[in-house]
Amino acid sequence: MNAPPDTLVIGGGLHGLSAALNLARAGRHVTLVERSWLGRHASGATAAGVRTLNRDPAEIPISLESMEMWRRIERIVGGDCGFHADGQLNVAERQGDVAKLERRLAAMRRAGYTHEELIGRDELLRLVPALSPHCAAALVARNDGAADPHKTLTAFRRAAEAAGVAILEGTSVRAVERKGENWVVRTSARDIAVPVIVNAAGAWAGRVAAMVGDDIPLGVKASMMIVTERIAPLLKPVVSVVGRPLSFKQSGQGTLVIGGGLQGSADIDTQRSTVNFRELAKGARAAHDLFPAIGPVRIVRTWAGIEAKTDDLLPVIGASPNAPGVFHAFGYSGHGFQLVPVVGAIVADLVVRGGTNRNIAGLAPERLMNRQEAA
Ligand SMILES: Cc1cc2nc3c(=O)[nH]c(=O)nc-3n(C[C@H](O)[C@H](O)[C@H](O)COP(=O)(O)OP(=O)(O)OC[C@H]3O[C@@H](n4cnc5c(N)ncnc54)[C@H](O)[C@@H]3O)c2cc1C
Incomplete structure (x- = not known):
């Protein structure tokens, strides 16, 4: 129950919560740190539209799967997200x-x-x-629709905590250092040593990426x-x-x-x-x-x-090419609410199995990093 964490999720928006939930259900010992309070930024401000309509082709496969998940979201998270599919x-x-x-x-x-x-x-x-x-x-x-962002945050929080995720609000990540097989994450509360970090820090994710040496312009x-x-x-x-x-x-x-x-x-x-x-x-x-x-x-x-x-308005989802054990999930560019259920499952695939069958080929962090190097 009180095992030290082996996975640290940075960011307590819906993407951090969904990743943490899926990772904990897959057997990881997860701590999530949020600088302010859960849903303080995009996930609490969102319009919560659940939309596959007019998606970029690179996102359509995961968006369609996410829609299937929204249709059974109450069973997935065990709570009401206020989802209705009125198109x-x-x-x-x-x-x-x-x-x-x-x-x-x-x-x-x-x-x-x-x-x-x-x-x-x-x-x-x-x-x-x-x-x-x-x-x-x-x-x-x-089959598209909308949900209630606050009910969704509450449902994901309760599900994550029930799965064993330790949530630390008011805790800011200030620096990350490599020590042996671990990352030592220096937070405003204490240092946390973990082999795996999930960067779900929303608008600040570029700064978190830079802490582990990934230069991803946002x-x-x-x-x-x-x-x-x-x-x-x-x-x-x-x-x-x-x-x-x-x-x-x-x-x-x-x-x-x-x-x-x-x-x-x-x-x-x-x-x-x-x-x-x-x-x-x-x-x-x-x-x-x-x-x-x-x-x-x-x-x-x-x-x-x-x-x-992001430059191409597509999210960044994937393992860091430079920093072992670091996984990025951010950059949703105004349409990430609908993707919340599926991206959490993808992050768990990447961390636990080392890969995913889901099609995220167009969303890799390298596409933005390479673009910058070429410029
Ligand atoms: C007004 C508005 C309307 C929208 N409407 C829709 C819509 O209709 N449909 C749709 O699909 N999407 C919509 N979106 C987009 C969607 O809400 C976002 O894509 C999604 O909520 C992003 O979630 P997130 O978890 O990645 O980011 P966030 O919810 O922003 O969470 C990131 C968290 O990381 C924390 N953090 C950052 N740095 C650190 C650090 N160093 N240490 C600790 N914590 C840190 C922040 O405090 C923040 O709480 C909308 C967005 C907005 C703003």
């Missing part, structure tokens, strides 16, 4: 946008994928009657969100729009949750993010254009969450 739609307002959706669909079919479907105005308005009738068509992934995102007062039931699917900064859904409590990637600003040194209200107004405008029937509705909260962004 996600990417709406085309104009005929030119419909052509874009047709090209995307053709590319998906050529690659053998059938999870995306093109629907015309009648079916679109049947699925989302509140949508403005000027909308022409949409790409839909009917940008930062500060995606903003709006939540309104509660209104009567309006729609079930999640709606995004071609060429507009909008992701729109209604929570189980009736609030409208509006995002879409509009950017505020973030300072990763101070760990603070700032909402840019001028930019945010574009999201509110797009929501009003698409759902004019709603009328005036009060905004009750806005925020911006900090998250890492």
Whole structure:
């Protein structure tokens, strides 16, 4: 029960928790360290859309597997994550946008994928009657949906603790040194010696990577969100729009949750993010254009969450090429919530079996490191 850890997970977001859970279930003695509190950054700020729709081809195999896992998430984590599969739609307002959706669909079919479907105005308005009738068509992934980020954090935390993970909040990793077969991780609380480290430090993962000698360039995102007062039931699917900064859904409590990637600003040194209200107004405008029937509705909260962004907007998942026993899982670039269940399983594969059957060929850390060396 109190065996010293053989695996240290750095970062108490959902990816750190999912990795820790899967590793503990695979027999590892896992300690997770989180500088602030679980879910302090992207995993607590997220819109929690569970989306396979419009994924980059490099992510589709693991995203589809993750969706299968979301469908049985309560059995996996033993708790409610607030997941509902009412679909996600990417709406085309104009005929030119419909052509874009047709090209995307053709590319998906050529690659053998059938999870995306093109629907015309009648079916679109049947699925989302509140949508403005000027909308022409949409790409839909009917099994997609959304979850509740806070219920998800609680469920993953409880499952990880039940599996034996020791969670140390308020504990920051400051340096990592190699000593014999182990890494000595110097934290704000104490030194921890382990042979295996999982770097799930979100926007700060580039700094953790640098501590073990991996130079992986990372940008930062500060995606903003709006939540309104509660209104009567309006729609079930999640709606995004071609060429507009909008992701729109209604929570189980009736609030409208509006995002879409509009950017505020973030300072990763101070760990603070700032909402840019001028930019945010574009999201509110797009929501009003698409759902004019709603009328005036009060905004009750806005925020911006900090998250890492890679050059190709794909995550970094894999073993360090330089540092034995170090595994990276970060850089989700605004769409990592959906991948949480599967990436935890992948990290456990990599650590415990030394490899994985899952297709992560396009996500290796080397692709960003090599790119930098070549520049
Ligand atoms: C506003 C917003 C909306 C989003 N909407 C969606 C969506 O609809 N669908 C979707 O799929 N994805 C979405 N995402 C993305 C998704 O939320 C993230 O990809 C995911 O939560 C990343 O989880 P993480 O565990 O990698 O990072 P985080 O949750 O940021 O966790 C990393 C943790 O590491 C800790 N840490 C960092 N450095 C150290 C250190 N030195 N020592 C100890 N701890 C450290 C941090 O404190 C932090 O808590 C959204 C993100 C945001 C911000």
